[in-house]
Amino acid sequence: MWKVVRFVESKSWGWRRFMSTAIPGPCIVHKRGADILHDPWFNKDTGFPLTERDRLGLRGLLPPRVISFEQQYDRFMESFRSLEKNTRGQPDSVVSLAKWRILNRLHDRNETLYYRVLIDNIKDFAPIIYTPTVGLVCQNYSGLFRRPRGMYFSAKDKGEMMSMIYNWPAEQVDMIVLTDGSRILGLGDLGVQGIGIPIGKLDIYVAAAGINPQRILPVMLDVGTNNQRLLEDRLYLGLRQPRLEGEEYLSIVDEFMEAVHRRWPKAIVQFEDFQMKWAFETLQRYRKRFCMFNDDIQGTAGVALAGLLGTVRAQGRPLADFLKQKIVVVGAGSAGLGVLTMAMQAASRMAGVNGTAANNQFYLIDKDGLVTKERKNLDPAAAPFAKDPAGIDGLREGASLIEVLKKVKPDVLLGLSGVGGIFNEEVLKAMKESTSNRPAIFAMSNPTKNAECTAADAFKYAGDNIVFASGSPFENVNLGNGKVGYVNQANNMYLFPGIGLGALLSGARFITDGMLQAAAECLASYITDEDIQKGILYPSTDSIRHITAEVGAAVLRAAVAEDLAEGLGEVGPKELVHMSKEETVEYVTSNMWFPIYSPLVHEK
Ligand SMILES: NC(=O)C1=CN([C@@H]2O[C@H](COP(=O)(O)OP(=O)(O)OC[C@H]3O[C@@H](n4cnc5c(N)ncnc54)[C@H](O)[C@@H]3O)[C@@H](O)[C@H]2O)C=CC1
Ligand SMILES: CC(=O)C(=O)O
Numbered sequence: 001m002w003k004v005v006r007f008v009e010s011k012s013w014g015w016r017r018f019m020s021t022a023i024p025g026p027c028i029v030h031k032r033g034a035d036i037l038h039d040p041w042f043n044k045d046t047g048f049p050l051t052e053r054d055r056l057g058l059r060g061l062l063p064p065r066v067i068s069f070e071q072q073y074d075r076f077m078e079s080f081r082s083l084e085k086n087t088r089g090q091p092d093s094v095v096s097l098a099k100w101r102i103l104n105r106l107h108d109r110n111e112t113l114y115y116r117v118l119i120d121n122i123k124d125f126a127p128i129i130y131t132p133t134v135g136l137v138c139q140n141y142s143g144l145f146r147r148p149r150g151m152y153f154s155a156k157d158k159g160e161m162m163s164m165i166y167n168w169p170a171e172q173v174d175m176i177v178l179t180d181g182s183r184i185l186g187l188g189d190l191g192v193q194g195i196g197i198p199i200g201k202l203d204i205y206v207a208a209a210g211i212n213p214q215r216i217l218p219v220m221l222d223v224g225t226n227n228q229r230l231l232e233d234r235l236y237l238g239l240r241q242p243r244l245e246g247e248e249y250l251s252i253v254d255e256f257m258e259a260v261h262r263r264w265p266k267a268i269v270q271f272e273d274f275q276m277k278w279a280f281e282t283l284q285r286y287r288k289r290f291c292m293f294n295d296d297i298q299g300t301a302g303v304a305l306a307g308l309l310g311t312v313r314a315q316g317r318p319l320a321d322f323l324k325q326k327i328v329v330v331g332a333g334s335a336g337l338g339v340l341t342m343a344m345q346a347a348s349r350m351a352g353v354n355g356t357a358a359n360n361q362f363y364l365i366d367k368d369g370l371v372t373k374e375r376k377n378l379d380p381a382a383a384p385f386a387k388d389p390a391g392i393d394g395l396r397e398g399a400s401l402i403e404v405l406k407k408v409k410p411d412v413l414l415g416l417s418g419v420g421g422i423f424n425e426e427v428l429k430a431m432k433e434s435t436s437n438r439p440a441i442f443a444m445s446n447p448t449k450n451a452e453c454t455a456a457d458a459f460k461y462a463g464d465n466i467v468f469a470s471g472s473p474f475e476n477v478n479l480g481n482g483k484v485g486y487v488n489q490a491n492n493m494y495l496f497p498g499i500g501l502g503a504l505l506s507g508a509r510f511i512t513d514g515m516l517q518a519a520a521e522c523l524a525s526y527i528t529d530e531d532i533q534k535g536i537l538y539p540s541t542d543s544i545r546h547i548t549a550e551v552g553a554a555v556l557r558a559a560v561a562e563d564l565a566e567g568l569g570e571v572g573p574k575e576l577v578h579m580s581k582e583e584t585v586e587y588v589t590s591n592m593w594f595p596i597y598s599p600l601v602h603e604k
């Protein structure tokens, strides 16, 4: 069924205004005839009105009957539902890929309709175009490849990028998601096949932040792969060479960043799924030079912090008790260290002390066990969280997860290890012995098979009263007696769209810790006490547009407060400074693109 009504009834008052007053403005198109039908940005399929068919030379190229947008929408949803019915009982991977294919075909053909069904059905479709199915798509990308999407810059393009960037057909690009494919979700090095991640993230940008799909650009930097299986795969579509390293690698990323900045100085670049060493290195290298951020380090940190603060509220304690929470983080990679860094900054602010003074509550575990100051070759990024063995009774360097849990009895166990099932029965039962009245388990690794535990196991072994969150979606758990174990999705999708949109509208030249902190605080305060008591830490993904508007406004206001906002288009710093909080949310909302067919006007 067509769902305008749901928009009108939703809490998103900005859309209501939009929906009631929107008369779509004309869209200039430099093509005619069949070229328009083959361009998904402009194509309306059978939806072209007769007058437009005349104006654009389309008469005779389509069946005569005009089908309304609403009818097209319903027809697609019917096809989708019958595909669901017809594939029932088949293996999950077959069903997931079939669903991805039907959506991808629409994406390739008619973007307006595609984004409309995505926005309306985000809860059902995010698991297909994003985690977990996007992981499967990346793993099989070379075989699934039919049409290119986004841009590919390879090591062979060195010296050419400044001109190549002009091959992109859109005049303006606002949002770029960039990967080198070296750590795709928890699936490791997938080389060029990792392009599925920027595509999926940017689909979320369009759906959640209303970034115009004509202004997004997914990018793959192909510097080779160290994945032997791919190197030996005759269908592999990327460079068949080992990954570039050191200065050679950095010179490729430098050249790309310079090229982007030259053509679109205001575009935001989101770094995604880079292996840890390059994730940290590139963040340090570019964060003061370009408007960029690393989603795995910074976006994830904000979402996790919001969840950690929500956990304190779920325990019925004041927020200041965050300082008393004992938190065990499993995984000392870009995501785990990003989370700890932001959590420690928050704790330090609350305690009014400097960074390292507040680290007693955190325990960090990696593949070699508990990280202490005795660790050989201790990574500098992990150093602030390394324990002094003298201060942790009986726990030695490299102590196992179970040893740490039995000793510490933490309030929170948070996994960002990429290792599926590492929170096994013994680990979860140990969490039952937590000193907290409401222990929290965050199994944040993606995709689903890499989650540290399933939702069902978490409630079964750690107890009904836990708070649970996972990076990929799980169904809520039936606990019997009419009780439900609520499953939260602790995924950076709650923040990155708002960070990108807020930064874009602010016109800031770079993205500061203050802007990221504002994003996290906004998400943390979004949930009501009533929901928190039920174990709900994050809002439903159904309201992702509304959340993103709020987060975007918080980021924008933080940029204004730091005197960094230069504005965008006709709304300059003076106008931004005078906007109230509500006006800023309204401004952000009114800048969100919404998929409706615009009248097309041909211009030579
Ligand atoms: N839910 C979300 O929003 C996000 C989830 N992630 C997920 O987090 C995972 C890790 O991502 P990154 O930190 O970027 O990866 P990474 O490769 O940088 O780090 C992985 C870390 O896990 C540790 N590890 C590996 N095996 C272990 C074991 N058996 N026991 C304890 N620790 C172990 C490694 O030593 C390393 O420190 C991935 O699965 C990714 O999908 C990442 C970003 C956001
Ligand atoms: C969600 C995400 O960014 C990741 O798993 O890498």
Ligand SMILES: [Mg+2]
Residues within 6 Å of the ligand: 185, 272, 273, 295, 296
């Ligand atoms: Mg990621």
